[in-house]
Amino acid sequence: MALTSAKIRNRGGRSGERPPKQIFPISVKYGVVAGLILLAFVIGVSNSLTTSSLDSTSRLLHQNGLELVKLAHSFVDPFWTRTEMPFEERESSQLKLENRLAGFLQQGGDTPVLDLLVLDGTGTRLIASARGGDRLKFRLESGNLNSGSADGVVVLEGDVSGSDGVVPIRSFEKKLPGGAGSVQLLLSARSIAALEEELQSSTNKLVWSALLIGIPLVLVVGFLLTRPVRRLREDMAMVARGNLDHQSQVRTTDELGSLASSFNRMTRFLAEAREQEMQAQAVARDLNIASGIQNALLPRELPEISGIEIAHYYQSAKEVGGDYYDVVPLAGDRAGIVVADVSGKGLAGSLVMTMTRSLVRMAARIHPDAQSMLESINASLSKDMTDGMFVTLAWAEIVADRGRVRIARAGHNPPLILRANGRVEQFQPGGIALGIDGGPVFQQALEISDVQLERGDALILYTDGIVEAMNDSGVEYGLEAFARVLQNLNSSDPQSLVDGVLADLEAHVAGAEPTDDITLVIARRE
Numbered sequence: 001m002a003l004t005s006a007k008i009r010n011r012g013g014r015s016g017e018r019p020p021k022q023i024f025p026i027s028v029k030y031g032v033v034a035g036l037i038l039l040a041f042v043i044g045v046s047n048s049l050t051t052s053s054l055d056s057t058s059r060l061l062h063q064n065g066l067e068l069v070k071l072a073h074s075f076v077d078p079f080w081t082r083t084e085m086p087f088e089e090r091e092s093s094q095l096k097l098e099n100r101l102a103g104f105l106q107q108g109g110d111t112p113v114l115d116l117l118v119l120d121g122t123g124t125r126l127i128a129s130a131r132g133g134d135r136l137k138f139r140l141e142s143g144n145l146n147s148g149s150a151d152g153v154v155v156l157e158g159d160v161s162g163s164d165g166v167v168p169i170r171s172f173e174k175k176l177p178g179g180a181g182s183v184q185l186l187l188s189a190r191s192i193a194a195l196e197e198e199l200q201s202s203t204n205k206l207v208w209s210a211l212l213i214g215i216p217l218v219l220v221v222g223f224l225l226t227r228p229v230r231r232l233r234e235d236m237a238m239v240a241r242g243n244l245d246h247q248s249q250v251r252t253t254d255e256l257g258s259l260a261s262s263f264n265r266m267t268r269f270l271a272e273a274r275e276q277e278m279q280a281q282a283v284a285r286d287l288n289i290a291s292g293i294q295n296a297l298l299p300r301e302l303p304e305i306s307g308i309e310i311a312h313y314y315q316s317a318k319e320v321g322g323d324y325y326d327v328v329p330l331a332g333d334r335a336g337i338v339v340a341d342v343s344g345k346g347l348a349g350s351l352v353m354t355m356t357r358s359l360v361r362m363a364a365r366i367h368p369d370a371q372s373m374l375e376s377i378n379a380s381l382s383k384d385m386t387d388g389m390f391v392t393l394a395w396a397e398i399v400a401d402r403g404r405v406r407i408a409r410a411g412h413n414p415p416l417i418l419r420a421n422g423r424v425e426q427f428q429p430g431g432i433a434l435g436i437d438g439g440p441v442f443q444q445a446l447e448i449s450d451v452q453l454e455r456g457d458a459l460i461l462y463t464d465g466i467v468e469a470m471n472d473s474g475v476e477y478g479l480e481a482f483a484r485v486l487q488n489l490n491s492s493d494p495q496s497l498v499d500g501v502l503a504d505l506e507a508h509v510a511g512a513e514p515t516d517d518i519t520l521v522i523a524r525r526e
């Protein structure tokens with residue numbers, strides 16, 4: 001009971017089909033991922049650009065310092081080494097040299113130069129300066145930053161002290177020929193650092209500008225690009241609610257457009273499948289109704305015949321079958337046993353079988369003999385039978401007190417008689433199936449056989465569903481196997497005969513799907 005309730009709840013509420021809870025839309029996920037990728041890319045590029053720019057700036061400053069000090073060195077004339085030079089001329093030469101040094105600094109452009117100095121051979125006496133270097137006191141650290149270079153320029157780092165306090169510097173020095181002195185260029189390390197900071201700040205501003213513009217742009221683009229995905233989600237939700245006629249309007253030329261086209265094909269197939277299922281359900285309902293009607297028409301209990309014991313079996317291969325059996329009481333202590341097989345199956349076969357049953361019951365009571373009865377039935381059926389439809393029928397009219405049997409066969413399997421001594425006899429009176437010809441051809445082909453049924457003999461009427469039953473290898477059961485089982489059970493009662501035949505038949509087919517209806521009627525004289 002608990003299991004049934006659980007199934008009902010699952011079908012009603014569909015709790016097992018609830019979609020997962022949506023926390024982040026795909027547009028947000030796309031935007032976040034793309035934003036992180038953009039952030040990492042911009043930061044990586046900015047770091048690389050900043051490092052490259054700083055290195056390039058440092059190399060440029062270094063190169064400019066070297067060029068300036070070498071340019072100044074090429075124009076310096078060591079006039080201070082000439083002792084015979086008059087004082088006035090010496091002062092004039094010093095003034096010209098300082099003006100020349102100042103001109104060199106103007107050619108240096110944006111290079112952050114503190115001063116350009118000319119020192120004597122001892123390195124302690126200032127000969128000339130471009131910016132009053134005589135007021136500076138500087139201390140340089142050991143180590144040549146330009147070692148290994150062939151230009152003879154010594155590059156040192158240190159600091160100078162002056163009116164502005166201690167200032168870190170970078171010094172470029174080149175000796176004059178003959179030890180007459182040296183030319184020194186002093187660059188401000190603070191100015192260099194400020195230049196680098198300005199460069200870094202500009203780069204950072206560029207990075208943040210790119211991020212502030214790029215990330216919202218990525219989010220907007222992600223929202224626009226994922227719009228077809230949201231539309232497809234809405235389309236699927238509508239189909240999930242049962243609207244199989246809905247078609248997606250996504251018409252992009254990418255994978256989403258292909259997915260939408262596949263989705264539309266799927267919904268069309270689902271709609272067709274639903275329509276086919278509804279038609280199949282309607283057919284199934286009709287078949288159930290037809291099966292119920294047919295089962296009601298087949299006799300549940302056969303009428304008793306004095307001195308005759310009867311057993312029967314019927315099984316249709318489909319919901320409704322085309323086989324028919326009956327026992328019809330007749331006047332004069334007589335009874336007619338009929339077994340028929342309609343060529344078609346399903347509803348068509350069931351309708352023909354119903355019509356045949358009505359005609360047999362009516363004609364058996366009206367006509368005095370089997371010949372006229374079957375001719376009347378054939379005339380009626382042939383008028384309403386469609387092309388390819390016909391009915392085979394075996395009729396056995398029994399006079400109960402004397403055991404006399406009159407057998408007629410309209411294209412049906414030949415009836416058998418199992419004698420009390422175990423011998424099986426087959427009777428094949430002529431005749432064609434009902435409904436094929438409504439005139440003289442049927443009348444001329446029809447024959448009636450008279451047979452005496454002794455005490456202990458059994459009459460067997462059956463359809464081809466028994467002898468033509470096949471196993472998985474396609475081997476038919478056959479008439480010989482059927483007769484052999486009857487011989488082995490000849491002393492049994494009719495019901496035991498029916499059960500024995502069915503057991504042997506089931507062993508032969510070994511679970512293979514039945515291809516035809518099975519009908520078996522056995523009447524034994526006590």
